[in-house]
Amino acid sequence: MNWIPELLAIANGDLTDERVLQRGRLLWENADKGTYIVDDAKCLNSIEELARYLHIGNVKLLELFDEADALQQKSFHYQTHIIKLNRKSGRKSFRHSRTQ
Secondary structure, three states: OOOHHHHHHHOOOOOOOHHHHHHHHHHHHOOOOOOEEEOOOEEEOOHHHHHHHHOOOHHHHHHHHHHHHHOOOOEEEEOOEEEEEOHHHOOOOOOOOOOO
């Protein structure tokens, strides 16, 4: 994930600033906690959370998941967002569990 723009903005480019270090640690510690990643910035754990965040219905989101899974994609676009699978989560596809 590309956190550099966010980190640079915190202290006008000073990556040694304590606020930047704290935010960087937090981002790193939480990097593998969400199943779905939106725009390399937001990690979400469920379809419901993702649907609310994107302002989309669950049925439409599941259709997008099915399309991405059929093409064996690890990411897809929806409006201005890029939705990715968090590879650290162990998921192999958007719709199905870890074992499939």
